[in-house]
Amino acid sequence: MGIWSCIGQDLQTVTENLKQGRSGIIFDPERVKYGLHCGLIGNVPRPNLKPLLERRFRVNMQELSEYAYMASKEALEMAKISSDYRKQKDIGIIFGSGCSSVGFDAMCDVMRNEKDSLMVGPSAIFQGDASHVTMNLATIFGLRGINMSVGAACASSNHAIGIGTMFIRSGMQEMVLVGGAMETSPINAVGEDAIEALSLNNDKPQQACRPFDKKRDGLIPSGGAAALILEEYEHAIARGATIYGEIAGYGFSSNGTETIAAPDSESEYRAMANALRDAHMKPEQIDLINPHAASTQIGDREEAIAIKKLFGVHHPWVTSTKSMTGHEGWAAGACETVYSLLMMQHGFVAPTINLEHMDECAEGLRLPRKTEQTTINAFLNHSTGLGGTSSALIIKKI
Amino acid sequence: MTREEIEQRVNRFFIETLEFEESVIMPDAYLKEDLGMTSVDVVEMRLHIYKHLGFQPQKKDMMNIRTVRDVYDYIEQHLPK
Numbered sequence: 001m002g003i004w005s006c007i008g009q010d011l012q013t014v015t016e017n018l019k020q021g022r023s024g025i026i027f028d029p030e031r032v033k034y035g036l037h038c039g040l041i042g043n044v045p046r047p048n049l050k051p052l053l054e055r056r057f058r059v060n061m062q063e064l065s066e067y068a069y070m071a072s073k074e075a076l077e078m079a080k081i082s083s084d085y086r087k088q089k090d091i092g093i094i095f096g097s098g099c100s101s102v103g104f105d106a107m108c109d110v111m112r113n114e115k116d117s118l119m120v121g122p123s124a125i126f127q128g129d130a131s132h133v134t135m136n137l138a139t140i141f142g143l144r145g146i147n148m149s150v151g152a153a154c155a156s157s158n159h160a161i162g163i164g165t166m167f168i169r170s171g172m173q174e175m176v177l178v179g180g181a182m183e184t185s186p187i188n189a190v191g192e193d194a195i196e197a198l199s200l201n202n203d204k205p206q207q208a209c210r211p212f213d214k215k216r217d218g219l220i221p222s223g224g225a226a227a228l229i230l231e232e233y234e235h236a237i238a239r240g241a242t243i244y245g246e247i248a249g250y251g252f253s254s255n256g257t258e259t260i261a262a263p264d265s266e267s268e269y270r271a272m273a274n275a276l277r278d279a280h281m282k283p284e285q286i287d288l289i290n291p292h293a294a295s296t297q298i299g300d301r302e303e304a305i306a307i308k309k310l311f312g313v314h315h316p317w318v319t320s321t322k323s324m325t326g327h328e329g330w331a332a333g334a335c336e337t338v339y340s341l342l343m344m345q346h347g348f349v350a351p352t353i354n355l356e357h358m359d360e361c362a363e364g365l366r367l368p369r370k371t372e373q374t375t376i377n378a379f380l381n382h383s384t385g386l387g388g389t390s391s392a393l394i395i396k397k398i
Numbered sequence: 399m400t401r402e403e404i405e406q407r408v409n410r411f412f413i414e415t416l417e418f419e420e421s422v423i424m425p426d427a428y429l430k431e432d433l434g435m436t437s438v439d440v441v442e443m444r445l446h447i448y449k450h451l452g453f454q455p456q457k458k459d460m461m462n463i464r465t466v467r468d469v470y471d472y473i474e475q476h477l478p479k
């Protein structure tokens with residue numbers, strides 16, 4: 001696995017920052033000048049790809065594919081999947097992500113001003129496509145299997161992992177590089193700002209994201225990327241790969257209601273219950289839930305209802321890593337899967353920071369205010385997205 | 399613009415924009431085989447000429463440009479007087 005996030009750009013740093021409960025959120029005045037009401041953002045550094053990639057690769061990339069490249073590079077190196085190995089095997093790639101809105105916006109600007117498509121240049125098509133990330137990474141890494149991007153709003157990359165799992169289970173792929181990538185560019189946050197989904201706590205960036213706290217006032221946009229290598233078990237054993245967890249269950253649902261923006265506890269319950277059923281597991285076998293919990297009033301409330309309904313008297317740890325990272329959008333599911341895998345690997349539950357006055361809706365949830373040392377044998381990672389999509393993954397120790 | 403100036407500008411485009419090694423940019427070098435130029439790079443070159451040299455290279459003309467010298471010659475012939 002690999003990670004490029006606002007709380008670290010390698011697994012070791014991210015692990016430490018999760019343990020310490022460090023926030024990666026900053027206030028960027030340029031975002032307010034741009035016209036956003038929310039000036040908060042996950043502080044994700046742009047990697048310098050010049051020493052790593054030839055120009056012919058770099059020129060088609062934008063922020064989110066750069067992050068995805070760095071996370072995937074770490075994942076491939078960790079899994080000991082060399083360039084030569086990739087030429088021999090039909091390894092797939094499925095990422096939850098979208099187009100580069102910066103690239104698309106630049107193309108539109110040129111067309112409005114110049115009224116001549118030649119002036120747009122050759123990279124616009126590769127930056128403005130919804131499969132921007134996977135078309136770039138598949139080319140760079142020479143991947144020869146399934147090659148596609150998944151669009152399901154903020155649940156995109158959790159679904160990407162689930163769909164990758166289905167390819168492995170079906171026997172159609174032995175290995176798939178899965179993940180998610182998200183840009184931090186202000187243009188990407190315009191729509192969410194317009195529907196007042198974002199926090200306005202500009203004065204206290206590191207305290208702004210407060211899942212399940214009474215004073216939560218909206219999500220904090222963020223970005224980054226995470227990548228994981230999914231591999232068929234016997235295949236992984238045969239080549240001596242280190243296995244960090246088994247994807248035991250994938251569940252999903254759609255609200256089926258007429259409201260495009262409202263979360264729905266019943267639907268979220270079904271997604272998580274479906275994942276348990278798929279995993280042949282019982283609620284008491286889940287030690288940790290990494291919920292969607294983006295720090296919105298209604299979103300956290302509906303999810304708390306769903307969790308309590310499903311887990312009843314069992315009280316797994318529930319911790320929102322978004323309290324530290326903000327909402328990594330298309331990348332959220334993959335990033336949070338990596339955060340949860342790190343917690344499982346190192347035996348701790350990261351705190352849900354900024355939880356000062358727990359909302360009544362969260363009473364009964366086992367929310368950690370400080371880092372808890374504990375054994376995690378299985379966790380559930382839950383993501384939801386606009387349009388009523390929900391995705392739940394259950395991953396357990398081997 | 400003199401022939402020498404054209405050659406300097408073209409070479410600078412190859413080195414600075416397309417990041418080719420200076421040592422491979424010889425008049426008889428083939429764009430595809432020796433420089434490794436792709437179809438996307440050719441579009442970039444057309445755009446560069448259009449933006450900076452004041453005329454619009456035609457797509458069909460690009461088919462006949464195979465070497466670095468061909469680029470020099472093409473620009474010299476089509477540059478607005």
